[in-house]
Amino acid sequence: MVERILEAAHEVLLVEGHDAASTNRIARRAGISPGSLYQYFDGKEAIVDAVVARYSDDLAARVAAAFTTNLGARGETVAHDSVAALLAALEADAEMLRVVTEQLPLAHHRERLVALRDQVTQLVATYLAAQRPTRAVEPETAAWLLVRTVEQLTVRYVLDAPSIAREVFVSELTHLVLAHLEPRRT
Numbered sequence: 001m002v003e004r005i006l007e008a009a010h011e012v013l014l015v016e017g018h019d020a021a022s023t024n025r026i027a028r029r030a031g032i033s034p035g036s037l038y039q040y041f042d043g044k045e046a047i048v049d050a051v052v053a054r055y056s057d058d059l060a061a062r063v064a065a066a067f068t069t070n071l072g073a074r075g076e077t078v079a080h081d082s083v084a085a086l087l088a089a090l091e092a093d094a095e096m097l098r099v100v101t102e103q104l105p106l107a108h109h110r111e112r113l114v115a116l117r118d119q120v121t122q123l124v125a126t127y128l129a130a131q132r133p134t135r136a137v138e139p140e141t142a143a144w145l146l147v148r149t150v151e152q153l154t155v156r157y158v159l160d161a162p163s164i165a166r167e168v169f170v171s172e173l174t175h176l177v178l179a180h181l182e183p184r185r186t
Contacts, residue, residue: 002040004030006054009047014095018048018103052104055096056112060119062089067123075131075181080174083150087170090158098159121147128181146177 008030012021023044027034041047066085067078090097125143150173157169164172 005037005040005047006051009051013051013099018099052100053112056116059089060116063120076178079177080170083173084170087154090154094158101155117147146180
């Protein structure tokens with residue numbers, strides 16, 4: 001029953017948006033009575049939190065898997081494949097990404113967003129520390145900058161749908177990441 005409610009809530013959020021979503025609409029979409037819905041959730045916000053948690057967990061798993069799969073590869077391969085994997089994960093449910101980033105109050109997903117960023121940042125910092133890039137910047141600093149840059153650009157790419165070919169975007173963002181890790185010319 002919980003699965004049915006979450007699927008219905010996901011659909012309602014995509015079709016009607018956060019503000020128009022209600023427990024009655026979610027229950028109707030799930031084919032249950034509103035009273036039955038309240039046996040599992042306290043209300044709309046609890047359901048939305050569960051939908052966002054599922055979305056965030058799936059996104060985190062996809063990104064972490066792609067990054068850790070390539071840890072032994074060359075830096076360019078790791079950067080390219082990680083950017084491509086994040087982009088694919090965001091594109092997999094672009095409309096939910098839009099709901100999460102543009103419709104939900106930040107309080108709904110801030111904790112999960114911070115946890116996801118921290119997890120990915122730690123993975124990148126660990127990788128950079130092991131690689132010992134020639135640039136004299138702390139791995140934690142470089143990871144913080146890179147993760148937030150890649151996140152913002154990939155999210156905006158998916159939501160704005162610019163007329164930039166996907167492979168060009170991935171290639172250019174990979175170049176940007178790698179350029180940040182190169183030694184500075186003085």
